[in-house]
Amino acid sequence: MDATVSTGTEDSVWGGGNRPLGASYGKMMMWFFIMSDALTFSGFLVAYGFSRFKFIELWPIADEVFTHVPFFHGNYPMYYVAFMTFILIMSSVTMVLAVDAGHKLKQNKVILYMFLTIIGGAIFVGSQAWEWATFIKGDYGAVETNSGRILQFVNAETGERAALADFAKTLPEERVKHQANEGIWFQEEGYRTSYSLNEVVEGFKATPNILIRTEQLNEEGEKTVLDRKESLAKILEANQVVEGANLIHNEYGHRLFADFFFFITGFHGFHVFSGVIINIIIFLNVILGTYERRGHYEMVEKVGLYWHFVDLVWVFVFTFFYLV
Template sequence: MSSEASKAIEPKVLWGGKISPFSISYGKLMMWIFLVSDALTFGGLLVSLGFARHAAVTKGFAWPSSEQVFTHFPFTHAHLPLLYVAFMTFVLIISSVTMVLAVEAGHRMDKKKVAFWLALTVVGGLVFLFSQVWEWSTFIAGPDGDITTWGDNATLKQNFFLPTGNVIDGAAQLGVEGPQAYAMFFFFITGFHGFHVFTGVLFNFIILLNVLGGTYEKRGHYEMVEKVGLYWHFIDLVWVFVFTFYYLV
């Protein structure tokens, strides 16, 4: 990419004051700093997931296996382990691609293309959000749709396995640490990520309105698209890790 950052400038000039040594605008720099702090929060959450799991397993509690918990797909009762999560991951990756295409179009001042790709990104984000709503309600209610109380969470009851291979029976056994912590981390981590997706969709939508209104055309550059783009890619990045450490490993 041809930008100020790829120009060869003497370090003495670069660090001599007056100009940004990183050849980057204030807004973009601050977005990166924010993303680092946000990534530390998510890193902390995922590490605490690992902590809880290691402690529980060392204690002798079983930890539910995600491919036995997430086996459902909308509109069917077929046994399809992990496929819906894979679909969600794919949606998020594709919406990240449409976002980077919007940024690229912005560098060519192509207003129509920016609006087109940004609109697709908003749609992708919404698809992901509604998928998450479905996944949460399925996790709470179990595959056949009866909303149950926490004590006999249908999904965990039907899918949780013990080291001996017994199916869990009744509320008493659900109280053991492994499955409970598993469910708590599910809601906390995907919830925190989902809220990021929600705000990301909101930001993208506001920027889309500005693009359509010609704000950035007048300004002479589409850097705002790049900034919300950074945030949106970050959401995809976090999901890549959640997918691995919550669902796969």
């Protein structure tokens, strides 16, 4: 017969008196959430790595994709992404200062640093939304072949990308956007490019200083530029015009690049947006003196754990998606 031995300490150990690792229930649950969420982000990044390795010779070059800066025209590779990263890291610093001020029960400093954290997060989310809009809209345009490969255009004299507007002809043809309510098509046409394929092809043939650049990387790690004769032959393989990027077409190159961009940065952006909302709620409670009356600012510390996690994830996203 089994004997049951009581030490008299069960209540203090399992009844909440003895905290595992000295952490409260709320902190422990936040750590559980962070660990599970870290696995999700890891899955995204691992899948991205496998896909990029598989299509390494066709993968877009990030320095040629993320070249825009708000209110400035020109080629600024990765400048704005670096600015976004700096803002998010600085918001993590202000969150550390808010937690430290909470430990010292300095309400006014907690308010100040929480406010700065919220501003930093809002700037990052707004910047990411602008980056999405720019990525979706596109910049130069390209054509897609029957095999799904993207053909871009460059100026033979300067070696720089050429936009479709630089050479496409405006032909006297009536282009009607399909509308479901007009009975023209069985479904409504959701998107129509600025130029038809025929206008791009005819304009390309009439502009001898425009060459085609393929997705294929050469030995120098640059996109392969065809000569004029090869370009004229290659343009005949085009079957549609592509402007910008979505989950199906991508003017920058392989469509998986766009897919992972939307999923990874979108998932992270949702976390930052959620963090900003939570920070605002905690910020208002700090102003109302809720935590001052409790005698501790543990809620600030818990939301700080979440915010640091979001910042750390972005460091990995920035490194593996944008830099490597």
